[in-house]
Amino acid sequence: MSFEPKSFIQEQVESLRHEVGEGVAINALSGGVDSAVCAVLGHRALGEKFINCMVDNALMREGEPQRIVEVFKDMGIVVRLIDARREFLSALGGVGDPEEKRKAITSTFYKDVFGKCVREAGAKYLVHGTILTDIEETVAGIKRQHNILSQLGIDPSEAYGYRVIEPLKTLRKDSVREVAFALGLPDEIARRIPFPGPALAARIVGEVTEDRLDIVRKATAIVEDELSGSGAFQYLAVLLEDCATGIRDNKREFGKIIVVRCIESVDAREATASRLPWDKLESICSKIVSIPGVNRCLYDLTPKPPATVEYV
Numbered sequence: 001m002s003f004e005p006k007s008f009i010q011e012q013v014e015s016l017r018h019e020v021g022e023g024v025a026i027n028a029l030s031g032g033v034d035s036a037v038c039a040v041l042g043h044r045a046l047g048e049k050f051i052n053c054m055v056d057n058a059l060m061r062e063g064e065p066q067r068i069v070e071v072f073k074d075m076g077i078v079v080r081l082i083d084a085r086r087e088f089l090s091a092l093g094g095v096g097d098p099e100e101k102r103k104a105i106t107s108t109f110y111k112d113v114f115g116k117c118v119r120e121a122g123a124k125y126l127v128h129g130t131i132l133t134d135i136e137e138t139v140a141g142i143k144r145q146h147n148i149l150s151q152l153g154i155d156p157s158e159a160y161g162y163r164v165i166e167p168l169k170t171l172r173k174d175s176v177r178e179v180a181f182a183l184g185l186p187d188e189i190a191r192r193i194p195f196p197g198p199a200l201a202a203r204i205v206g207e208v209t210e211d212r213l214d215i216v217r218k219a220t221a222i223v224e225d226e227l228s229g230s231g232a233f234q235y236l237a238v239l240l241e242d243c244a245t246g247i248r249d250n251k252r253e254f255g256k257i258i259v260v261r262c263i264e265s266v267d268a269r270e271a272t273a274s275r276l277p278w279d280k281l282e283s284i285c286s287k288i289v290s291i292p293g294v295n296r297c298l299y300d301l302t303p304k305p306p307a308t309v310e311y312v
């Protein structure tokens with residue numbers, strides 16, 4: 001049976017009204033299509049009783065938090081921008097292990113930053129954009145997606161003081177995009193390439209610091225600008241922990257390494273590297289190595305499996 005976005009929207013709006021009742025629910029936007037769809041569903045279902053937040057966790061892309069607030073303002077939906085950069089950077093200080101990084105982000109987000117917003121708003125429900133693929137991969141032990149709680153045996157009411165509602169948990173990305181269009185979300189959101197919950201922290205191997213975020217953010221902007229017309233499923237830049245010897249202005253330089261990844265996929269469960277034109281790769285490379293401190297740019301050919309899409 002084919003998927004009917006309009007009936008899905010109606011069902012979810014009714015179910016949100018029923019579940020939240022007279023209470024208040026809250027949603028955190030990440031910039032991705034999943035949480036954006038939740039924002040509009042929640043707004044339709046609950047109006048003023050639905051609070052949308054955008055947490056600036058210091059890990060977002062260039063100008064992203066402000067842009068999201070603007071897009072929703074144009075749709076008549078108010079988004080509160082919460083500056084939590086300091087909290088996240090201090091929780092991530094000195095943490096290099098990938099799982100520990102994800103745990104630090106989960107805990108800072110749900111317990112510290114969000115816990116406070118929820119208490120202040122008197123919200124008893126968190127509406128969350130978890131999709132089916134997130135659940136499957138977490139349950140299979142492939143990766144701890146930062147937004148999976150109950151499937152990991154964590155009870156959010158006990159751990160954090162609120163209940164989680166996941167309206168998209170039966171959908172994959174392609175259906176979420178259909179719902180996004182049906183809800184009238186603009187192309188820049190509905191067609192937005194996937195971006196992980198742990199944001200740029202998933203693209204820094206080793207410690208996340210402001211300086212390292214700055215480098216990966218610049219590289220991400222270059223890659224997104226160069227590949228936005230490629231039609232690829234996803235494209236990204238990763239900063240490695242290793243350095244490599246290079247030469248600049250006739251001086252030896254031990255510089256940073258950026259990996260560019262561009263993939264073809266249907267739903268991110270499997271992926272192959274895009275066969276990008278050589279000229280495009282050269283153009284990306286020359287821009288990436290003009291970022292101060294970066295002297296090498298590599299293109300990743302590895303399919304998933306055995307690689308994953310992100311590096312952390």
Ligand code: XMP
Nearest residue numbers: 143145146194195196197198268308309310
């Ligand atoms: P991996 O790296 O697991 O990524 O092959 C598969 C897809 O999921 C995205 N991704 C995430 N999305 N929270 C999310 O919402 C996460 O923790 C997360 N980790 C990976 C990734 O960008 C890719 O599209």
